[in-house]
Every structure is written in structure tokens, then in C-alpha cells.
Amino acid sequence: MRVGVVTFPGTLDDVDAQRAVRYADGEAVPLWHGDHDLQGVDAVIVPGGFSYGDYLRAGAIARFAPVMREVVEAANKGMPVLGICNGFQVLTEAHLLPGALTRNHKLHFVCRDQWLRVENTSTAWTTRYDRDAEILVPLKSGEGGYQADDDTLKQLEDEHRVVFRYVGENPNGSRNDIAGITNARGNVVGLMPHPEHAVDALTGPTDDGLGMFLSLLDTVVKA
């Protein structure tokens, strides 16, 4: 399994995402923002950080990076794509996922270990979890409030496309406590919390995040 990990200027979590891929016995392939080349990977992770300094809006400029054209094209053909934190923001700006991420409702940058409930276990990235399993992974973001209009929210709920929901107090004002969503096909997933920081109990709060990368392994092997 070869998994591309995109690096933009200002990306921070590409190295941890690459490590998570290796923990799932995959080969991590660094993808540079300026290249029109996915190097034949089986899946792509758009990791967290502050691409282009969050100028204009988080993810707004990264969306136009050369590599993103290839990512969007591949995602639309069914390639598994995961956006974490800033990567989630990039995927919404690129219209691969609906809605938008806005400033946390209390304006504080939130950095803590966060419980999530896994509500959709049929996406390319979540088959290893039990439905309604609760997992503990780090959340660290200042603009993590998920916003979408009522019709979009209803569609997401009706189609069971809310993949992760915050458990307990809503950390950032996300509508319907949404932490992560998927597209209609289930190959593209975006979430604000960081599963790649929770793949080993030595370096994270748990290894609960590893299931996402192992799920991808199953998806790629089956394909």
C-alpha cells in the first residue's frame, strides 16, 4: 500500500501522518504541493498545519496548489483521500466535502485529548471500528467550527455521512457536534481531530487513531 502525504508551505503534521502510514504497514510517499504528480499512490492524506499561513481563509490558497488538481481528480474517481485538521479545511475549500470550518465559537485555540464517536464504519477509512465506538485522539485547532446550511446538514444526517461526532461538551461550536464527515461515495473523509497523533500509546493519548490507517489498508487490498 503506497499512501501519498501532501506537504504545503506551512504544513506541520506530514511527518506524523507518514509515520501513521508506516505503523499500518504502508509505504508513505511525500507529495510536494508544487508537483502535478501523485506518483502512482493508492491513497492520499492531506495533513494538518497552517498551509500558506492560513492567509485569506484556512485552506483557501492550498486548494489552488498544483498537486490539489490531481488530488481532486483522483478523489472524484474514487481514490481514498483523508483530510486531517487543516487538510479537512483544504478539502472543503476544494469542494470535495460540503460545508466550511470557522473560528471556534469561544475564540480559544483548543488543544486537548478529545473523545469522538465513530458513527459511520463503512467509509474507506473507518471499517476497522465498531459502530458507535468512542475513541480518544488529540484535537488542536483554532478554526474547527463545522458550518453548513440546514439542507446540507439534513442531507449529511439522512445519508449517515457524519463519520465522527464530538462526545461531551462541544469544543468549537460545530453544528450538530460534527467532528468529521464523508462524501457520498465514502472514499473522502475529513475530520478536525488528529488520528495520526494517536497511533502509539508511547507518543499519544491512545492508539485509537491507528484504526483509520488499518481501515485504509483493508480498502486498498480489497480494491
Add this chain to the structure above:
Amino acid sequence: MARVVVDVMPKPEILDPQGQAVANALPRLGFDGVTAVRQGKHFELEVADDVDDATLAKIAESFLANPVIEDWTVRRVEA
């Protein structure tokens, strides 16, 4: 050359915590009577004369604003 102003504002139904924080700070500074603040972005573009309104609208809608959460206006002003 022409000067074009693009104003981008959070949609009315979208929570604007920054604007609320500004509004909450005003009474503490001794300014009373301001009941609400909304915070947005103001862009000043210097554009060639042959850039038409449709192009300007496209710039605003596809890049300067995110129509999911923001409204925008474009107007030409005297430089």
C-alpha cells in the same frame, strides 16, 4: 487602471465570534450604545481597465469569499 473594492462579510446566520468579542469589549472600554458588531474583510484591487464585471464577480465568489459562509459585494471606486 481602476480601483475595485470587494467586501466580504460572514452570512447573517453564521456565528461571528470575532465580531461578538469586539462588541463585548466596547462597554468595558467605556463605549456604550453599540448593540452588535459583525467583522468581515475589505479588499482593494487595482485592476486593468479591460477586466470586466463578470471576471471581478468570479474572483470574489471563487476565491476572496467562501460562499458557504460569506456574502460578498464588488464595487468600482474612484482611485
